[in-house]
Amino acid sequence: MNTLTDTDNMPRRPPWGWLVLGFAAWVAAYASLSPFADSAIAALGLTRQTHLGEAVHFFFYDTPKVLLLLTGIVFLMGVVHTFVSPERTRAMLSGKRLGVGNVMAASLGIVTPFCSCSAVPLFIGFLSAGVPLGVTFSFLISAPMVNEVALALLFAMFGWKVAGLYLALGLTVAIVAGMVIGRLNMERYLEEWVRAMQASQSVDYAGETLHWAERIDAGVAHVKDIVGKVWPYILAGIGVGAAIHGYVPEDFMASIMGKDAPWWSVPAAVLIGVPMYSNAAGIIPIVEALIGKGAALGTVLAFMMSVIALSLPEMIILRKVLKLPLIATFAGVVAFGILIVGYVFNLVL
């Protein structure tokens, strides 16, 4: 980066050449996944006919594939984030009615940069700008749950159908839960100082316009940040998946989490998920291991959504701005939505 010499305000030339080169390298790498895994096990003196060879092949094929897809999608989202700041999202949602507002809020939740540590400032910021309570909740539910990391990992490991269903059902839960909370008129359960804030007009930070060079920088930074944090989980997940490949019976989990498991297996999965707190990347290894061992997809996805969207630490933070009845309603409505998602998935697939 040219920093000290760059004293004038001329925008830096975007590194288009590097971008094209990077894209070509990405495509080439993706096209050679299979030959790479084949030659890797050949170099180790293994064949796919043995359990060990198959497990090692699985590891050498899946790891680069998942990392490549994740890097690509995270880079794109890093660039997209520079177009949709939370401030802009808030302006779009301000004064929207229930219904339309909830659909917009849940959809914007996918593309707006979101970090769980700024959930509370976002929450208050939305309310103070006249975004209705129910619409704000739609955004808060969708943003962490339906995010690019979850979608990229599901797509890489289970294909586009599962990723698509997760996207559609995650959005549905966020939209419907927000609408229900909005209908219940629970504004009186906000803490007093938040309500005072809601009435006052706060100053607005307009944000700034970026050049393409900076947008690409943001994409690269996002990759470094996310993939840099997430890769150990992915290695662990695929490693565990590969290790139990063929060693643990395929239907190990089937009796308690499989399709023919008792009806209470879905609610149990949701309940177990609440005290666990993890982001989408941390939970994927467990998802992979469970599904590999015969657990039903709906039950596992319900568990995954519950871990990400409902967590005790988050609720403790929310307690600063919400009174208990509203937190309980939020948790109840979302849990119920996830429950239905679990049953629907199990029925459809």
Next chain:
Amino acid sequence: MKIIKVLGTGCANCRNTLQLIDEVARAKGIEIQLEKIEDLQQIMSHGVMSTPGVLIDGKVVHAGGVPARAKVESWF
């Protein structure tokens, strides 16, 4: 002397931002008064939603994530 305030609820990114500003100011030999604001009501009163945010002499110059080093350098 510039008065710089970092708005944030205490996540890792906020600490990194604070450290980066301090570092750049030292490297350039500029004296600044650096402060951290953790109180939610105060943060909100500046209209910043995505933390960390940076305030210079009462004006918001940055919000959402750790600023790039080049950006911090341009403030001094």
